[in-house]
Amino acid sequence: DTGVSQNPRHKITKRGQNVTFRCDPISEHNRLYWYRQTLGQGPEFLTYFQNEAQLEKSRLLSDRFSAERPKGSFSTLEIQRTEQGDSAMYLCASSALIAKNIQYFGAGTRLSVL
Amino acid sequence: AQRVTQPEKLLSVFKGAPVELKCNYSYSGSPELFWYVQYSRQRLQLLLRHISRESIKGFTADLNKGETSFHLKKPFAQEEDSAMYYCALSGDFNKFYFGSGTKLNVKP
Numbered sequence: 001d002t003g004v005s006q007n008p009r010h011k012i013t014k015r016g017q018n019v020t021f022r023c024d025p026i027s028e029h030n031r032l033y034w035y036r037q038t039l040g041q042g043p044e045f046l047t048y049f050q051n052e053a054q055l056e057k058s059r060l061l062s063d064r065f066s067a068e069r070p071k072g073s074f075s076t077l078e079i080q081r082t083e084q085g086d087s088a089m090y091l092c093a094s095s096a097l098i099a100k101n102i103q104y105f106g107a108g109t110r111l112s113v114l
Numbered sequence: 115a116q117r118v119t120q121p122e123k124l125l126s127v128f129k130g131a132p133v134e135l136k137c138n139y140s141y142s143g144s145p146e147l148f149w150y151v152q153y154s155r156q157r158l159q160l161l162l163r164h165i166s167r168e169s170i171k172g173f174t175a176d177l178n179k180g181e182t183s184f185h186l187k188k189p190f191a192q193e194e195d196s197a198m199y200y201c202a203l204s205g206d207f208n209k210f211y212f213g214s215g216t217k218l219n220v221k222p
Contacts, residue, residue, distance in 0.1 A: 042212030056207045105158040
């Protein structure tokens with residue numbers, strides 16, 4: 001598989017539960033981005049990594065959100081104590097350092113918080 | 115503040131008609147502008163970027179710094195162009211800002 005892979009594709013959870021999503025970027029892509037997309041809106045930047053370093057994080061991201069990329073390959077996004085307002089599509093994208101602004105997107109993880 | 119505005123939620127045109135999807139941006143520096151497209155049941159993908167100055171699938175977009183616009187144009191729309199189109203801006207610290215998208219519907 002040469003594309004960006006995200007798992008799970010769908011997640012239904014109850015309010016207050018923790019959830020974790022995984023993103024596997026295109027191999028050898030140094031940069032990895034997380035976005036959130038709600039209905040009728042474009043992707044909203046959450047955070048990005050260059051290799052294992054988290055270089056930028058949106059001020060909109062509450063303390064309940066945390067992202068890691070421990071070995072500079074796959075990344076996880078965890079949401080603690082989920083709220084109904086967290087319901088959205090969570091997108092991951094990766095890019096190569098040499099073409100850093102050409103992002104390749106995954107299919108996303110759709111989160112529904114009941 | 116950085117912002118990307120796509121004023122049209124939906125744009126319907128007939129096959130063969132010209133199409134223009136509008137994008138305006140607000141940014142204090144020198145941004146890089148992009149158009150992304152999402153076809154039905156497919157993932158978001160890059161269509162074109164302003165620094166490439168190329169035509170992709172017959173689409174072109176010119177960055178107008180004076181009007182802070184980056185409108186997407188195609189002289190003759192095709193049915194397979196029907197999709198969601200997002201304008202995006204890359205600014206400081208490699209953060210990306212997306213517009214809310216325009217759904218293009220090309221009627222036969």
